[in-house]
Amino acid sequence: MSAPNKSYDPVEVEALKPDAIERMRADALAAIAAAGDLEALTHVKTAHTGGGSPLALANREIGALPPQAKAEAGKRVGQARGAVNQALAARQVELEAERDARVLVEEAVDVTLPYDRRPAGARHPLTTLSDRIEDIFTAMGYEVAEGPEVEAEWFNFDALNFPPDHPARETQDTFFVEGPDGGSESGVVLRTHTSPVQIRALLQRELPVYVIAPGRVYRSDELDATHTPVFAQVELLAVDEGLTMADLKGTLDHMVVSLFGEGMTTRLRPNHFPFTEPSAEMDMLCYVCRGESVGNPDRPCRTCSSEGWIELGGCGVVNPRVLTACGVDPEKYSGFAFGFGIERMMMFRHNVEDMRDIVEGDVRFTLPFGMEI
Structure with a gap:
């Protein structure tokens, strides 16, 4: 029986390379910044934090690594996922504020307009x-x-x-x-x-x-x-x-x-x-x-x-x-x-x-x- 592969380098796993993780993070942040409304942000969230997102798939690869390599890979993926979640929360606050401001303008009622409705009367x-x-x-x-x-x-x-x-x-x-x-x-x-x-x-x-x-x-x-x-x-x-x-x-x-x-x-x-x-x-x-x-x-x-x-x-x-x-x-x-x-x-x-x-x-x-x- 062969001995454990103590010389295994996680950098050699394509999905866990630092530049690959950085690219996934950058793509997610760019998509978040480009979301123009809350509905678009919902789609971005699913694409970059859901179970089939690149970062989620990379996180699954960590389990196959030897113990001495898991810590560094987990830290790298965790930091990227945290940055994405923070960006999502911040962008949601911005889009909600924009929506509320727009509603105030689009649905405003001019209370100074002449009253054009008469209340219903009743039979005496x-x-x-x-x-x-x-x-x-x-x-x-x-x-x-x-x-x-x-x-x-x-x-x-x-x-x-x-x-x-x-x-x-x-x-x-x-x-x-x-x-x-x-x-x-x-x-x-x-x-x-x-x-x-x-x-x-x-x-x-x-x-x-x-x-x-x-x-x-x-x-x-x-x-x-x-x-x-x-x-x-x-x-x-x-x-x-x-x-x-x-x-x-x-x-x-x-x-x-x-x-x-x-x-x-x-x-x-x-x-x-x-x-x-x-x-x-x-x-x-x-x-x-x-x-x-x-x-x-x-x-x-x-x-x-x-x-x-x-x-x-x-x-x-x-x-x-x-x-x-x-x-x-x-x-x-x-x-x-x-x-x-x-x-x-x-x-x-x-x-x-x-x-x-x-x-x-x-x-x-x-x-x-x-x-x-």
Whole structure:
């Protein structure tokens, strides 16, 4: 058996010669310096540091050397590979900095440019609720009637049996349109209710008449948490042969069930309105406690103050004088009517505490209501 080859010179191995290692290192450094972007640098890294790169293949040759030759060859290859890795890291930092600087320029946004986008709006909940109320009554056979908001006093007061000295005719309650001489005796007002639409319906339509009249009305009120000078109202008028208060009560019960759910009902308390006789205040069962808070100190209800009922609006049998003013025979026909504020209904239905939120037009108030189908 031959003795170990102690005179083996690793310089004689082609891949491990100093000039060969230096050439591999120089080629790798040149390729790194020439990489123009991070993607090109990735390819260079694979070509010069991957498992099939020249320096990696040279490193494999070290294992075949005798022990006394491995140290010098390993040092030579290790230094070359270290230099390549350092150059790769440095070039990556440079290319990343160049990329970030380029992105800042190419994707910059000029915040001083005119704002050309409008934020999406939203359907106002008053409109949504008004449409829902209309749907309830049109499903019962009623028609939607409309009329002018600037109205003659005759339609707004006289035809509805308001006497000349009624307080509602005063400027403290009503907005009068200025006359030609600058006074308020023009005979024209901003309607204080949608009842003039009922008068117009009786004058223009064939009997029987079943109409619902939603719309905007005006009162001389201050804007606060529970009042507003401009608000939405809806009124109903039914005139036919043989209509009674019982028909009115059934209609009211159907309305509150449709708006607030099963189990809701209404009650009527005697009152007085010029345009109805008999007249009543309409209350509905409290939609929160359903009357269970009455006489129950252990379960108080803030919504109805533990009374069990919430006032909703006025109603009654149409006054014969109103029918006569519209040319309707009160001996043959009778009818009923009621009206309420839609804002008030919305405050009940959605627990809105301040009416000013409804009228200020802030989309942040409107958006949470979404839509109803």
